[in-house]
Amino acid sequence: MSKLGNLGARLHRGEVGYDFIGKRKIWYGVSILITITAIVALAVQGLNMGIEFKGGAVFTTPKASASVSQVQEYAEEASGHDAIVQELGNGSMRIQVGGLDTQQSDKVRTELAKDLNVPEDKIAAELVGPSWGEQIANKAWTGLGVFMVLVVVYLAIAFEWRMAVAALVALIHDITITVGIYSLVGFEVTVGTVIGLLTILGYSLYDTVVVFDSLKEGTKGVTKQTRWTYSEIANRSINSTLVRSVNTTVVALLPVAGLLFIGGGVLGAGMLNDISLSLFVGLAAGAYSSIFIATPLVADLKERDPAIKAMKKRVLAKRAAAAAKGESLDVDDSTDGDDGDDGFEDAAETAVVGQRASRRGRPSERRG
Structure with missing residues (x-):
């Protein structure tokens, strides 16, 4: 842990660093590939929509000796539709069957009571109409749209429009990947999934804003x-906040991983998968996009600005001139009396990478 803390301090001071901006084309390519895969999965397989969105019946049985697979077989034989069975903590079963009306629901309930050898009045049946799910979905889309607009407006005011555009691209990137993962693994999309998707937007935006x-x-x-150059300062900004972003993401992922892999996988509480998978994938994608997508995209957009282009030419020309004279130009040196820009450089170095532990200077000697 001390080594990790030391690495974080060195990254913050700019003593070490990784060239995220210089390799941005690789990150763009990886993100485009993942996004295309997610879109293809959505187009081909679609989403496994829960009963809240497609309508049907939910049956809750008392504790019985039958296994989950047996109960699923009984429900599918009685209804003629696919059934989703989840074992609850007290040993009872929750059975979801889509496409049933009231009469069909009563029939399935009677057949399940016979197969499980339990009283029919002990099996709770609840009909769910698809209109309720549609209302939830419409409200979620409305909330998502309002959130996106507010994010763009806020970032454009607090920062600038280029950062607002980059943050919006990163958010769309995170949502697309998360929904695509749901399509690939076939997890059921429920109201919990929608809540999880809306929740990850805040986490994704937090890392980006930092x-x-x-x-x-x-x-x-x-x-x-x-x-x-602007890209070099952007790269320093990523490195100086890297350990903070990683620590924040890992701390957030640990409890979510417990819900997903222990609660949903080992203990069989399938309902936890609805929200935990969207949170897990969304948190990881949000951390990735803030480092590898949002900031490099800001650098690309910013360096199209004429003033930034002219500045980059001056920086490169100065380095080329120094190289031609055989001089070593230390871009981290705090003394540069020729340009009259020491005030900016000292402030920028403090804000981005912190003050250097040691600076050039004439050593003082004691004579005795």
Whole structure:
């Protein structure tokens, strides 16, 4: 743990770092491939919509000696439809059968009572209409749309429009991947899934805003200096907040992983899968997109600006001139008396990577 803490401190100070921005085409390619896979899965397989969205009946039986597979077989024979059976904590069974009306539901209930050898009045039956699910879905889409608009407006005001666009792309990226995973694994989409999808938007945006805030502080008066390009400052912003983003994501993922793999997988509480899978995938995708998608995209958009382009040319020209003279140009050096931009550079270095532990200077000697 001490090594990890030391690494985080060195990343924050800029002593070490990884070139995320320089390899952005790789990250773009990976994200495009994953997104295309998710879209194809949605187009081919679709989503396994829960009974709340397609309508049907839900039966809850008392504790019986039959296994989950046997109860599923009984329900499918009685109804003529596919059935989803979940074993509850007290040993009772929850059976979902889609496409049933009241008369068919009564028939299935009677047959289940005979097969399970339990009194018919002990089996609870509940009809669910598809209109309720449609209302939930419509409200979710409305909430998602309002959220996206508010995010774009806020980020455009607090930061700038390029960051707002990059954050919006990252959010769409996260939602598409999460929904695509649901299609690939065939998990049932329920109201819990919708809640999970709306929840991950906040987590995804949090990591992105942390990096954007560091980038905003580090690029104040950026065009007045000739030490760093915009992409280099953006890369420093990612590295300086990297350990914080990773720690936040891991801490959030651990309890969600417990729900998904222990609660849903080992203990068989299938209803936990509805929300835990969307949270798990969404949290991981959100951390990925804030580092590998949102910030590199801001750098790409920003370097199309004429002022930033001109600044980049000055930076590269200065380095080329220094290289031609055989001089070593230290871009992290805090002394550069030729440009009159020391104020910016010291402030940017403090905001992005922290003050250096040691700086160049003339050593003082004691004579005695």
